[in-house]
Every structure is written in structure tokens, then in C-alpha cells.
Amino acid sequence: MNALLRGRAHVYGDNIDTDRIIPGKYTKTLDAQALAEHVLEDLDPDFRRRVQQGDFVVAGDNFGCGSSREQAPIALQTAGVAAVVARYFARIFFRNAINIGLPVLEIPDHDIADGDELEVDLSSGRVHNRTTGKTYEARPLPDVMLRILQSGGLVNHLRIHKTF
Amino acid sequence: MGGMTIAEKILFQKTGRRVQPGDIVIAPVDGLMATDTTAPGALRAFEKMGGQRVWAPEKCALVIDHAAPAPNERIANLHRLMRDFAHQQGIRLFEIGEGICHQVMVEQGYVRPGYLFIGADSHTPTYGALNAFACGVGATDLAAVMLTGKIWLKTPATLRIRCRGRLRADATPKDLILYLTGKVGISGATYMSVEFEGEVFEAMSLAGRLCVANMTAEMGAKTGFVHPRGLQLPYPFEAVEPDATAQYAKTIEVDVGELPPQVAAPESPDNVHPIDRYAGTPVHYGFIGTCGNGRLEDLHVAARILRGKRLPQGVRLVIAPASRSVLLEAMLDGTAHALVEAGATLITPGCGPCVGSHEGIPADGETVISAANRNFRGRMGNPRAKIFLASPATVAASVLAGCIAPPPPEAVP
Numbered sequence: 001m002n003a004l005l006r007g008r009a010h011v012y013g014d015n016i017d018t019d020r021i022i023p024g025k026y027t028k029t030l031d032a033q034a035l036a037e038h039v040l041e042d043l044d045p046d047f048r049r050r051v052q053q054g055d056f057v058v059a060g061d062n063f064g065c066g067s068s069r070e071q072a073p074i075a076l077q078t079a080g081v082a083a084v085v086a087r088y089f090a091r092i093f094f095r096n097a098i099n100i101g102l103p104v105l106e107i108p109d110h111d112i113a114d115g116d117e118l119e120v121d122l123s124s125g126r127v128h129n130r131t132t133g134k135t136y137e138a139r140p141l142p143d144v145m146l147r148i149l150q151s152g153g154l155v156n157h158l159r160i161h162k163t164f
Numbered sequence: 165m166g167g168m169t170i171a172e173k174i175l176f177q178k179t180g181r182r183v184q185p186g187d188i189v190i191a192p193v194d195g196l197m198a199t200d201t202t203a204p205g206a207l208r209a210f211e212k213m214g215g216q217r218v219w220a221p222e223k224c225a226l227v228i229d230h231a232a233p234a235p236n237e238r239i240a241n242l243h244r245l246m247r248d249f250a251h252q253q254g255i256r257l258f259e260i261g262e263g264i265c266h267q268v269m270v271e272q273g274y275v276r277p278g279y280l281f282i283g284a285d286s287h288t289p290t291y292g293a294l295n296a297f298a299c300g301v302g303a304t305d306l307a308a309v310m311l312t313g314k315i316w317l318k319t320p321a322t323l324r325i326r327c328r329g330r331l332r333a334d335a336t337p338k339d340l341i342l343y344l345t346g347k348v349g350i351s352g353a354t355y356m357s358v359e360f361e362g363e364v365f366e367a368m369s370l371a372g373r374l375c376v377a378n379m380t381a382e383m384g385a386k387t388g389f390v391h392p393r394g395l396q397l398p399y400p401f402e403a404v405e406p407d408a409t410a411q412y413a414k415t416i417e418v419d420v421g422e423l424p425p426q427v428a429a430p431e432s433p434d435n436v437h438p439i440d441r442y443a444g445t446p447v448h449y450g451f452i453g454t455c456g457n458g459r460l461e462d463l464h465v466a467a468r469i470l471r472g473k474r475l476p477q478g479v480r481l482v483i484a485p486a487s488r489s490v491l492l493e494a495m496l497d498g499t500a501h502a503l504v505e506a507g508a509t510l511i512t513p514g515c516g517p518c519v520g521s522h523e524g525i526p527a528d529g530e531t532v533i534s535a536a537n538r539n540f541r542g543r544m545g546n547p548r549a550k551i552f553l554a555s556p557a558t559v560a561a562s563v564l565a566g567c568i569a570p571p572p573p574e575a576v577p
């Protein structure tokens with residue numbers, strides 16, 4: 001896990017559901033690249049073209065609500081998204097993201113704007129907005145999630161440690 | 165220390181530890197389930213974890229329901245992956261046409277009162293109707309449970325919803341849960357357990373209870389319970405009731421006696437209004453089915469409205485029974501005949517067009533009236549279609565009228 005990330009924020013609103021992250025009609029595949037092709041397409045058809053490796057998706061309340069599809073964080077990660085910041089997340093999305101090694105940061109009071117340059121320190125959970133100079137603290141993760149993320153996801157974690 | 169909610173009590177029974185909301189527990193589970201949307205990823209993660217044998221084959225089930233029968237070769241190959249794995253591991257695989265995971269798990273007794281059950285599907289809290297702590301996860305989490313027989317969980321705080329009164333003649337459990345979803349909001353119970361109580365639930369059928377618990381997923385809940393008072397199951401069981409001194413994060417009190425039929429308008433299941441607000445909106449396509457409302461009594465209500473009538477030109481109705489046994493019953497008692505004669509199209513028991521995989525994608529600009537539980541943009545496969553959610557009774561009345569219309573009160577039992 002690379003502890004210091006730098007990239008640009010792509011900002012969206014509240015209640016971005018998993019059907020908007022990756023529509024259900026595309027989810028029946030094990031090909032992560034095929035998922036990335038359609039990431040956020042109904043919400044922002046341009047996202048796929050604009051996103052750069054290492055960018056961040058930033059949202060308001062309840063990001064990732066709806067289905068249990070792990071294809072949602074996989075699509076974001078494969079498209080190049082390095083981490084997702086939201087005021088808070090829907091619970092299955094939150095677990096799924098950590099499980100596949102996509103960092104998620106809950107910052108209840110952020111006011112990050114589209115295009116802001118962010119620096120995310122995963123070890124401290126601190127997010128520095130290089131555009132505005134503001135710094136935010138993410139809610140700390142439970143220990144078990146931190147351990148999973150540090151192993152690079154739940155697959156690696158269980159392969160190495162055999163337990164949680 | 166106060167008493168326990170149902171969620172706290174089940175975690176206590178599983179772990180032997182008194183838990184408070186926020187406590188992390190690692191608990192042994194009583195069963196798990198994955199579908200053709202989630203199982204392929206779970207099986208791959210299981211192998212990558214170094215998994216050889218699943219922890220308890222008899223407690224695992226795989227269900228081919230989301231895109232069944234396979235609409236293309238890619239999905240056919242994912243189904244084969246599931247069949248091969250089930251065969252190698254000695255796991256029960258429910259084939260195409262056996263039904264929707266959440267109906268099959270209940271019918272086949274995979275979930276029982278007091279269980280801690282993990283499903284790789286977001287509507288797993290449906291089993292709260294059976295007094296089970298049931299929680300949806302994604303593919304990798306499920307693989308970990310398959311490997312270890314355990315899951316880590318944060319103990320949820322509980323939202324209590326107390327309902328006063330009984331439902332009007334034209335209102336069904338779906339109208340009630342739509343109304344409550346509108347009240348709580350799509351994130352109003354995020355990370356929480358929900359407990360429903362009140363006399364309206366005591367007299368409710370199992371199908372109605374399942375429909376109610378099903379939509380706790382639309383409140384963002386981790387799990388949800390219909391109070392077990394009055395619950396009837398075809399086997400003896402010991403119900404887990406909340407203590408009188410249980411601590412709730414919040415209690416909402418609601419009068420339900422005057423509740424009219426409800427609809428959730430596009431594009432969110434919490435965008436709920438009394439049906440009058442949208443009555444007269446032209447509809448092109450009705451859908452009855454899903455883990456919310458594809459059960460026998462739902463088909464009965466639809467048949468009561470449609471028997472002897474014909475769908476008007478330009479309106480279609482697709483019906484996906486929740487399981488093979490629902491279909492068989494509907495065939496035996498004449499329900500299926502009445503529906504098909506009225507012009508409905510019966511499709512394979514399973515998820516059908518609910519999630520836009522196949523079997524009835526709406527066209528651009530069309531309006532769907534659906535007995536499903538989600539109406540997010542693009543949910544049924546086309547982001548340019550509009551989806552209204554309603555009870556099966558309202559769906560049947562609406563397709564017959566060609567526009568959103570309330571059901572005749574005498575049609576609802």
C-alpha cells in the first residue's frame with residue numbers, strides 16, 4: 001500500500017448508487033477492464049475519458065448505496081481511481097472497497113471542489129487540499145479494516161494470516 | 165447494562181459476548197449464499213485466498229437467478245464455473261428456474277430464526293422476516309466466510325419503527341414498507357439494524373413480512389427484523405425477541421391506519437408519495453416479481469384484478485414468479501392461467517428484468533410500473549426509462565388502466 005497519494009478530485013453529489021457506478025447489465029463478468037469501460041457512465045459519460053491514474057472520486061452522503069456488487073469498487077479501481085472520499089459510505093460498498101484494497105476515506109464535513117488537487121496520506125487518514133490549502137481528517141478505520149487494507153485487501157490478508 | 169435488541173441478542177448467542185453498538189465481533193455463521201452476480205468473483209477470491217475446501221458444504225448454497233437462463237455465452241460460462249465449483253465442493257446449487265435466492269433460502273430452510281446468515285446480495289436482510297440476523301456482503305467477504313465459517317461485523321445500533329393501527333383494505337405490506345422507506349430515507353438506517361413492531365405485523369403473512377424486511381436494504385440497513393410475534397413457520401422454532409429494556413438509537417412512531425396505496429417515483433426508492441399524486445400517468449410496461457413481491461399471494465392479488473380482462477393495446481405485463489414452487493402453485497390453482505389469458509407474459513422464476521440483465525428491458529422514454537424494490541436510473545437496463553415502484557395490486561390495476569391507478573379495495577385480501 002502506497003501511503004501517500006496525489007491526484008485530482010472528481011466530485012459528485014449524494015446517494016451515488018451502485019447502478020450509477022456500474023450498471024447491473026454489465027456486472028456479470030470477471031473481466032475488470034470490461035467493468036472499467038462503463039464506470040459511472042450514466043452519471044458522467046465523460047469520466048472514463050477524463051480520469052487519470054491516481055485520481056480521486058469525491059462524493060457527498062451515502063456513496064455506493066444499493067447493491068452488493070463488488071464490481072463497483074473494482075470498476076473504479078481499474079479505471080485508475082486511487083481512493084474514494086465521501087461524507088459517508090453505504091456499508092456494503094465500504095467493506096467491498098477495503099476488501100479489494102481500494103482506500104475509502106470518510107470525511108463528514110469536507111468541501112472539496114471538482115478539479116481540486118489532493119494529497120492523501122493513508123497512514124494518518126489526512127487529506128490535504130493543495131488547491132485551497134485546507135486539511136481534513138478522515139474517520140479512523142476499525143483495526144480489522146486497517147489490517148485488511150495494509151495487506152492490500154482481504155484475499156492477501158487471508159492468504160497470509162489465515163484469519164481476520 | 166440495559167437489555168438487548170434482537171441484533172445484539174443474536175450476536176450474543178453466537179459469540180457468548182455481551183455487545184454494544186460499535187463493538188467489532190468475529191462471529192461464526194449458520195449459513196451463506198451467493199448468486200450468479202456475486203458467486204463467480206467469490207469463487208475466484210476463494211481460490212486466491214488459498215482455499216481448498218469450503219468450511220461446511222451443507223451450509224453453503226449457490227443460486228443461479230440473476231440472469232437465468234443465460235442470455236449470452238459470457239454469462240453461460242460464469243454459470244458453468246458455479247456448477248463446477250458446487251460439484252467439486254459438494255455444495256447445493258439451485259439451477260435456473262428454481263427461483264430467486266431469497267425465496268429459495270426461505271422455502272428450503274437454509275435460514276431459520278436466530279441464525280446469523282451471510283448472503284452475497286444486498287437484499288439478504290429479507291430473512292429478518294424469519295427472525296434471522298441476515299446481512300449482505302460482496303464477493304470477497306463471502307469468499308472469506310466460505311473459507312473460515314466466520315465473519316467480522318460491527319454491532320449495529322437499532323432503529324425501532326413502531327406502527328399503530330391496521331392497514332386499510334386497499335393497502336398492502338408493500339404500501340406500508342414503501343411509505344416507511346420514504347419516511348426513513350435511503351440512508352436513514354445506514355449501518356443500523358431496523359426492528360418493526362406493531363399489531364399490523366402480528367397478523368401479517370410470511371410473504372408480507374418478507375416484503376417488509378426486504379426493503380430495509382433500501383434504508384441502508386445492515387439487517388432488519390419484523391417482530392416475531394405472530395410469525396408462523398412450518399417447523400418448531402424459538403423466536404428471539406427484544407428485551408423490554410433494550411436500548412434503541414432511535415424510535416419512530418407511525419400511524420398506518422389511514423395509509424393509501426403508495427408509489428415510489430423515479431429515481432429513488434425513497435421518493436415515495438400517495439398514489440393520487442401520480443394517478444393517470446401513462447404506463448407502458450408492468451412488472452410483477454422479485455424478492456420483494458414475486459410470491460404466491462402477490463400473484464393471487466394480480467389475478468383477482470386481471471381475471472377475465474384483457475390488457476389494453478400498447479401495455480405489457482411481465483411476471484416472474486419468485487420460485488418454481490410459487491409457479492407450480494400458481495399453475496395448479498388457475499392463477500397462472502388467468503394471468504396469461506389476460507395478456508401477461510410469464511417468465512422463468514428468478515430475478516427477471518429487475519436488474520436489467522435480460523427478459524424485458526424497457527425502451528427509451530417508457531414508463532414502468534414495477535413491484536420491485538429499486539428504481540434507480542438504469543436499474544432495469546435502460547437509463548432513459550422511468551420506473552415507478554408499487555404493490556402488485558397497483559401494478560395490475562395500472563396496466564389494466566394503461567396509467568397509474570389505485571387497486572380496487574376488494575382485490576386486496
Ligand code: SF4
Pocket residue numbers: 230264265266285287453454455456514515518519536537
Ligand atoms: S429480484 Fe431483484 S432485488 Fe431481488 S435479488 Fe434479484 S436482482 Fe436483486
